[in-house]
Amino acid sequence: MSQEPICVACGKAMRAELNGIFAVYKDRKGNCEEGIMCDKWRCYVCGYEILSGFAQDFICKYGQEEWFDQFVKGKEKAGEVVYWSRD
Numbered sequence: 783m784s785q786e787p788i789c790v791a792c793g794k795a796m797r798a799e800l801n802g803i804f805a806v807y808k809d810r811k812g813n814c815e816e817g818i819m820c821d822k823w824r825c826y827v828c829g830y831e832i833l834s835g836f837a838q839d840f841i842c843k844y845g846q847e848e849w850f851d852q853f854v855k856g857k858e859k860a861g862e863v864v865y866w867s868r869d
């Protein structure tokens with residue numbers, strides 16, 4: 783069995799489009815809480831994109847590491863940050 787996500791609409795295995803994208807979690811107030819490395823997958827038929835393949839642990843809690851802001855800004859410039867929340 784393959785490890786790739788499968789697009790439900792198209793019935794096709796997705797392709798890893800970007801390894802090492804940084805997913806930054808924002809709380810209900812919109813504050814950055816923590817960030818984690820993962821992969822962006824894309825359905826080559828319909829273009830649907832998802833994040834999967836998350837690292838084992840959160841790389842960083844916001845405000846705990848001095849390098850966090852700079853790291854996120856660098857990733858942002860490269861188009862490699864996705865902000866997400868549960869609301």
Ligand SMILES: [Zn+2]
Pocket residue numbers: 789790791792793794825826827828829830
């Ligand atoms: Zn699709």
